[in-house]
Amino acid sequence: MSPATLPRRRALLVCTAALLMWPSLSSRSAAAPDYAAARERMVREQIASRGVRDSRVLESMRTTARHLFVPEEQRPHAYRDYPLPIGEGQTISQPYMVALMTELARPQPGDRALEIGTGSGYQAAVLAPLVEHVYTIELEPRLAETAEKTLRELGYENVAIRVGDGYQGWPEAAPFDLIIVTAAPDHTPQPLLDQLKPGGRLVIPVGPTHAVQHLRLIEKDDDGQIRSRNVTPVRFVPLRRGSGWR
Ligand code: SAH
Secondary structure (H helix, E strand, O other): OOOOHHHHHHHHHHHHHHHHHHHHHHHHHHOOOOHHHHHHHHHHHHHHHHOOOOHHHHHHHHHOOHHHHOOHHHHHHOOOOOOEEEEOOEEEOOHHHHHHHHHHOOOOOOOEEEEEOOOOOHHHHHHHHHOOEEEEEEOOHHHHHHHHHHHHHOOOOOEEEEEOOHHHOOHHHOOEEEEEEOOEOOOOOHHHHHOEEEEEEEEEEEOOOOOOEEEEEEEEOOOOOEEEEEEEEEOOOEOOOOOOOO
């Protein structure tokens, strides 16, 4: 090889490499994920198609940035039809389950809502525009911290988070118009029934750990009578018992 051919070869190699990379570089920038479109599709194909009709709930599912509530490596999957890991062995529920539970709770603009199991903060964020105030309790301090940061950065101002055992509810903020429980106990906690207003709705998965549970809608009528019905079989992480507030 003459000394003159070496640089030419190198230049060729560089050009070839650049050409090979060009399509992937350009498609990478052109394919920046369109999360709004992904949410539209999610609502149409996973949620409305399965019978969720409440237009305010559908609108909240359309506008809540689910991808910002999951770990970065999970973002490409954020709008898919399944739950995702959020750390500490916990999961964010499948989008349809969040929408169904929210619809069953019948959120109204003046309502006080309680959520047990903050997790990523996503369910609280979906509820936030639909009610007056959301109170949410998380047993695992690290998850509560991350959720609080996400909600603050996204400007949710009507959500309060507390670290503790949600089995006890949040007596100081009670009574609530609606309560959504996103971890499964083996029975309905009496404190949650007590903290429900007359006319209130409690949506809760109940059943044994690591087996099929039932999503239950429990309503308290104006006379304080409790009515309960099983809506659908579900699978949630267990509601663990903690040691009060931290
Ligand atoms: N709603 C969440 C997902 C919840 S996963 C979201 O939108 O991301 C269930 C959560 O319940 C987990 O974060 C788990 O740590 C929490 N949890 C389990 N037992 C609890 C208890 N006794 N009190 C409060 N939170 C509890």
